Amino acid sequence: MSTTRRDFLTAAGAVAAQNAARAQDHDHEHQAVPSDPALRVKALESLLVEKGLVDPAALDAIVDKFEHKVGPRDGARVVARAWVDPAYKKRLLTDAPSAIAELGYTSGQGEHMLVVENGPKVHSLVVCTLCSCYPWTLLGLPPVWYKSFAYRSRAVIDPRGVLRELGTAVGDDVEVHVWDSTAELRYFVLPERPAGTEHLSEDELAALVTRDAMVGVSKVAPPGAKV
């Protein structure tokens, strides 16, 4: 982890940490001190393997899958298909689990996925204020900003400010819809197809689609646009 990120998280938590100091005072025995998580994790893994609770090859497989096999490219393929095939788009918006299964994506939290469409009148974005729920099946694991206190707290009370801060312009005449993932439904945003892409192939379209657009905090830029 970068020093910058830790400094930021520490600073962001400082005020609340002061407020919580009282709770901490009489809770010393429960206080966890993450002096060196790398060493703690290594020790825990070796204990769990020795006790037969965890297979290290299964750990390798899980890490490999999230580092190399699933991720935003999967979501981008779904978006590109919906842009070129109106019948597919209709299925995606009415029964997302079946529609994504057509492209080979099943299992995990995607079984309860809902797709919401962004357009000129409505702009949707997704958040989990309580933890870090995210459409893993199509996007892999969430980025740090999605799990950050800043995003989790402000996306619901000031979504337009959050979008502005991330460089996304949304007009006053557009409805902003925030989807707080409080249950087991996982929300995925179908971004608006940018103008000037009529001549592009499905693969070329998929290459334009970003993770952030599928969470709803940005739009898909036309080809050649400066991002």
Add this chain to the structure above:
Amino acid sequence: MNGVHDMGGFQDMGPLQHEKNEPVFHTAWEGRVYAINTCLRAIGKWNLDASRQQNELLPPADYFRMTYYERWLWFNEQLLVKHGLVTPSELATAKPDRGSAKAVPVLTAAAAARSLGRGIPSSHDPRVPPQFKVGQRVRARNINPTGHTRLPRYARGRVGNIERDHGVYTFPDTNAHFLGEKRQHVYSVRFSARELWGERASARDCVHLDMWDDYLEHA
């Protein structure tokens, strides 16, 4: 529990930090913690709601100080001891106690590679009738449970409209504490931004939350 994890509406958490080309895991140990969490849950001693509940039990100062995966490490250690899979001395020494039984891992490498791990399934069980209908005005109940809940504080007491019935789900408030699944309907409820945040919010904006029957009353 009214805890700091219930973040919707705080305004003092600083600017967003958006990292370009972010890696999936920033260090190798983050990936190991993630994977250990998956393998341990597969053993079946606790459910996803119980994991979330344990994460929420972290003292607030620690919740703010720790990074995301440091919190995951902490709650998995706690659950291991709480459910008797590991003793405190084993956790402290990283060695099995003398004479402790050796288990067989539940999640194999082949199964781990095949599946992403499951969420909590829904169903369309006709024996569980919905308490509300699409289109109805509802109020999120003003409840303050001291255990786990998925009803954020910012929505309690507020009035919204049911837009969709998602079907039947396990109720986290009981499931997290092993008090039964108490299966019931979950709805997408739309609240206007002004109902939630007052007149300064945009009249055009709204927030959708997913809510169980037990979180709602007629309005």
